[in-house]
Amino acid sequence: MIILQALYAKAAKAEHDGDYDRAFQLYIKAAEGFLHLSRTVVDAALRNTCKTNASKALERAEKIKTTKRDVTPVATDYL
Secondary structure, X not given: OHXXXXXXXXXXXXXXXXXXXXXXHHHHHHHHHHHHHHHHOOOHHXXXXXXXXXXXXXXXXXXXXXXXXXXXXOOOOOO
């Protein structure tokens, strides 16, 4: 959880610095991590916190994508 929060913080810093491609990718990775954690954790309160954090990260990524149309897409790992 702490690693995912640090990843979200890096994304926010990259966004603040104007590096929108990097921020977009980091927000997506943070959202994926929070969603994965929400599916594996047993505690309901922690599960809800993870879902909320995933939602926030996705909202920021969507905002970047609507603002900057030519954002670099996130690479898909099929394995």
